[in-house]
Amino acid sequence: ETGVTQTPRHLVMGMTNKKSLKCEQHLGHNAMYWYKQSAKKPLELMFVYSLEERVENNSVPSRFSPECPNSSHLFLHLHTLQPEDSALYLCASSPLGQAPDTQYFGPGTRLTVL
Amino acid sequence: QKEVEQDPGPLSVPEGAIVSLNCTYSNSAFQYFMWYRQYSRKGPELLMYTYSSGNKEDGRFTAQVDKSSKYISLFIRDSQPSDSATYLCAMSLEGQNFVFGPGTRLSVLP
Numbered sequence: 001e002t003g004v005t006q007t008p009r010h011l012v013m014g015m016t017n018k019k020s021l022k023c024e025q026h027l028g029h030n031a032m033y034w035y036k037q038s039a040k041k042p043l044e045l046m047f048v049y050s051l052e053e054r055v056e057n058n059s060v061p062s063r064f065s066p067e068c069p070n071s072s073h074l075f076l077h078l079h080t081l082q083p084e085d086s087a088l089y090l091c092a093s094s095p096l097g098q099a100p101d102t103q104y105f106g107p108g109t110r111l112t113v114l
Numbered sequence: 115q116k117e118v119e120q121d122p123g124p125l126s127v128p129e130g131a132i133v134s135l136n137c138t139y140s141n142s143a144f145q146y147f148m149w150y151r152q153y154s155r156k157g158p159e160l161l162m163y164t165y166s167s168g169n170k171e172d173g174r175f176t177a178q179v180d181k182s183s184k185y186i187s188l189f190i191r192d193s194q195p196s197d198s199a200t201y202l203c204a205m206s207l208e209g210q211n212f213v214f215g216p217g218t219r220l221s222v223l224p
Contacts, residue, residue, distance in 0.1 A: 002159065040122045041216040043158075043202070056211075090157050099209030100146045100165075105157030 003027040006090045006091050012112045015081060021109045023074040023091030032074040033103065034066060037088040049074065050096060063080035107109045117141060120203055120215035129224050133190040137203035140184065144205040147179050148212065149188045152200045162188070162196075193222045200221045 003026045013019050018023065034046040048056035052086040063085075073114040074091055088110050092103040120137045128150055135149075145166055150158035162177045164170045164186075167182040170177045186205075189198055200219045204212040 002157065004157070038137055040216055042116075042118065042216045043204075074189075092157070100147075100148065100206065100212075101210045102160055102163075103212070105159065107155065107157050 002104045002106065004091060004104050006089075006106035006109050008109060009107065010110045010112075012114065013081065014114050015083075016025075017081075018077070018079040020078065021089055021091075021111075023076075025047075025068055025072055025074075025093040025106075025108055027052040027093055027095075027104060029093035029104070030066060030071060031094045031101070032071075033092040033094075034074065034076050035090040035092065037090055037108070043090070045075075052078070067080070076112075080110075083113050086111055086113045115214050118203065118215040120218055122216055123219040124221055125218060126221045126223060127193055128197060129193060129222055131193050131222070133193050133197070133220060133222075134186040135201050135203075135218050135220070137186050137188075137205075138184055139186075139205055139213075141207070141213075142181070142184060142205050144213075146155075146209045146212070147177070147186050147204040148204040148206075149175075150202040150204060151220055153200060153215065154199075158202055170178075189197060195222050195224050198222050 031050045036044040047066040067075040088108040091106040092110045094103045148163040149161045152158040174191045178187040200217040203215040204216040206212045
């Protein structure tokens, strides 16, 4: 295990539902990330939190809302999603201050939007 | 032109074969190059990284960077069924904000 856990591992939701994805890291890292992984596409960086402050938001639709209450926890709140949002959502953490800044990934949440 | 390109495969090889996985990129300023391995139903895990040009060896794995051609490779010697996974390349200018390739799915057949 990498020290990064994600729950739930699988999620099926309708377009009108609201759900949240949770990520927890036990590595003492200072940065946390949300990525979207779709089949045969590169990992898409969605959000970056550094020292609990959001530092990057790569033009992600507002139906995705991140929350980082402390350096160990990261949430992704979902509402009124579209079927094309179905993908594997990966959380990662990194220590910062190193080059390269190695990211440690969780196992992901497989999301299906009906 | 995509920033990082990688043949998605799948690539199937017999056990014991030498595997060559490759990525091309467009940004000549990239300095840090990483290879991640992702098993089915798992997140990516860092396999190797290199800085600038040259080779790096770790057991059965060799990472190679050719900056003049904007081309990186990962070689796996004596491949094993346990090497079956998707391999992602990633690269960065300053060691942060990595750009990932789409990954190559490798299957090593016993």
